[in-house]
Amino acid sequence: xxxxxxxxxxxxGVINRFGQSYPQPPQPWPQVSYYEHLVAxxxxxxxETLLCQGxxxxxxxxxxxxxxxxLGRPSGIVFNLAEGIQGKYRFTHVPAMLxxxxxxxxxxxxxxxxxxxxxxxxKTLIRESGVPTPNFRVMSCGTExxxxxxxxxxxxxxxxxxxxxxxxxxxxxxxxxxxxxxAMQYAQDALVEExxxxxxxxxxxxxxxxxxxxxxxxxxxxxxxPRLITWEAKYMHRGAPQKIxxxxxxxxxxxxxxxxxxAAFHACHCQDYARVDLRIDRSGQPFILxxxxxxxxxxxxxxxxxxxxxxxxxxxxxxxxxxxxxxxxFGVGIS
Numbered sequence: 001x002x003x004x005x006x007x008x009x010x011x012x013g014v015i016n017r018f019g020q021s022y023p024q025p026p027q028p029w030p031q032v033s034y035y036e037h038l039v040a041x042x043x044x045x046x047x048e049t050l051l052c053q054g055x056x057x058x059x060x061x062x063x064x065x066x067x068x069x070x071l072g073r074p075s076g077i078v079f080n081l082a083e084g085i086q087g088k089y090r091f092t093h094v095p096a097m098l099x100x101x102x103x104x105x106x107x108x109x110x111x112x113x114x115x116x117x118x119x120x121x122x123k124t125l126i127r128e129s130g131v132p133t134p135n136f137r138v139m140s141c142g143t144e145x146x147x148x149x150x151x152x153x154x155x156x157x158x159x160x161x162x163x164x165x166x167x168x169x170x171x172x173x174x175x176x177x178x179x180x181x182x183a184m185q186y187a188q189d190a191l192v193e194e195x196x197x198x199x200x201x202x203x204x205x206x207x208x209x210x211x212x213x214x215x216x217x218x219x220x221x222x223x224x225x226p227r228l229i230t231w232e233a234k235y236m237h238r239g240a241p242q243k244i245x246x247x248x249x250x251x252x253x254x255x256x257x258x259x260x261x262x263a264a265f266h267a268c269h270c271q272d273y274a275r276v277d278l279r280i281d282r283s284g285q286p287f288i289l290x291x292x293x294x295x296x297x298x299x300x301x302x303x304x305x306x307x308x309x310x311x312x313x314x315x316x317x318x319x320x321x322x323x324x325x326x327x328x329x330f331g332v333g334i335s
Contacts, residue, residue, distance in 0.1 A: 001334055002066040002076030003047045003322060005039050006054045006105075011085045013055025020085040020187050023164045034298050035081065037331060041315040042079065042322065045334075054055045054082030054094040059101050066103075077326060078105035079318075083294065087306060089159065091117050091294060092297045106325040108293040112269040116293035119158055119191045122268050126288055129267040131260045133288045134279075136193035142179030152195045153230070155179060157186040161292070168195060196279035196287050197227070201247055203261035203276045204295065204306040206320065208328050211265060214306035218247035243302055245309045257286055264291050271324050273301050 011022065039049050050065045052058065066076030078098055084090020084138040089111035098105045108116065116122050119143040123133045135149055138158065146153070152170040155178040156163075166185055169178045175192070200221075219241040221227040227239070249257070261276035268274075268291045275295035280286050294301045299314065307317035323333040 001047050001326075002050070003042045003079055004050045004052055004062055004065055004076060005042065005069070005079045006052055006058065006082045007035050008054050008082045008085055009035065010053050010055070013053055013057055014085055020215060020248075021086045022084055022090060023160060023162075023186065023250060027157050034296075036079070036320055037314065038079065042135075043320040044212065044315045045319040045322075047149045047322075054080075054097075055085060058094065058097060062101070062103055074102065074104050074329075076104075077322065077329075078103055079133070079295070079322060080105045080107045081297075083161070089114050089117055091161075098267075104325065104329045106272050106285050106321050109269070111128045112271055113293050116270065116274070117159055117161070117270045119156070119290065120189075122264075122291055123191075123193075125267040126264050126291070129263050131267070131288055132286065134193040134196055136191055138189050139175075139179045139192050140183060140189045142176030142183075142190075146175060146192065149192065150194050153192050154195050155182060155190050155192050158180050158189045158191050160186060160188075163229055166228060168228055172247060196281050196289075198279050198281040200227070200229070200241070201249070201257060201278045201280065201286075202302040203257055203278065204273075204275065204296060204303045205261060205265050205270075206273050206307075207324055208271055211262050214303075215245055215263065215309040216247040216249060216254060217302040218244040218249075219302070220244055242269070243300075243305055245302075245305050253280070253284065253286070260286060260288060264288050269291065271328065273321050 035051060039051050042049050052061045069075050080094055082094035084093045092110040095105060096110045120138050123136060126133050137147060137149060151172060152168055155167045155169050157165045165182050167178045169175050179190045200219040202217045206212040221241045257278060264276050265274050270293050275292040277289045278286050279289060298306055304314060327333045
């Protein structure tokens with residue numbers, strides 16, 4: 001089968017430079033790219049692959065690489081890793097193009113990405129489904145009342161990923177400056193939520209309907225402060241927590257974490273695979289922080305680590321995602 005791996009490693013393929021651009025990481029930063037590894041993994045399963053850009057030329061590229069068969073049916077599938085180039089709700093852009101063109105793809109739909117990408121909407125949906133998430137408020141200028149929020153609080157952009165703009169604000173007097181920084185740099189509202197002091201756990205999910213819950217991963221900060229996953233911690237290894245898999249959690253609490261993660265996956269209309277990030281406070285109460293509708297598949301990331309503990313090689317995990325998506329579309333897996 002033909003599999004096109006679609007990314008946004010090049011941001012020049014647009015008609016105009018207009019609208020909010022995808023945030024550029026701090027400089028200097030390492031070129032963290034697993035695209036070639038992923039392509040090689042798909043090839044290991046015998047698929048013909050193409051690595052291409054999710055830009056204005058995408059549909060033309062895909063039409064050449066995997067034209068419809070004699071009956072007009074799809075002859076391939078996209079492994080979608082595109083996070084968008086510019087504008088609002090960037091994670092939705094490539095899936096929307098593929099939906100319009102009739103091209104199957106891995107991962108969440110435009111709806112799923114939009115719901116998960118908007119932290120305010122996702123937290124509202126999660127809470128309405130009966131799953132706990134930290135108390136929060138939305139602020140645009142920092143002069144709004146923080147109400148009954150308990151400090152310290154975490155401040156972050158409403159619609160960004162990769163921990164862009166993440167800040168820990170210990171006192172109310174510092175809140176306005178933090179919110180203003182979000183508004184100025186990212187041109188969007190800030191999500192202000194209570195900081196949960198405790199253990200951080202990630203739950204990796206695979207499938208649709210009846211989900212496979214991969215082994216839990218704990219992010220152990222040790223003595224490092226602040227106990228947050230900043231961009232620098234993720235990609236520059238500055239204060240990066242140790243990943244422990246499987247997390248040492250009792251069976252009862254482990255079941256709770258799995259159940260609420262599955263509920264969050266469905267509440268945000270995710271598809272195929274996702275990762276849920278949680279905190280467990282000092283009393284043992286879990287809180288969902290975020291749902292990641294396109295979790296990173298870096299070789300040292302928690303999703304791949306959880307897959308390895310479940311018995312997947314990188315290649316088998318990647319191809320399992322392809323298989324799950326193919327089954328969602330056609331009612332049968334590839335292999």
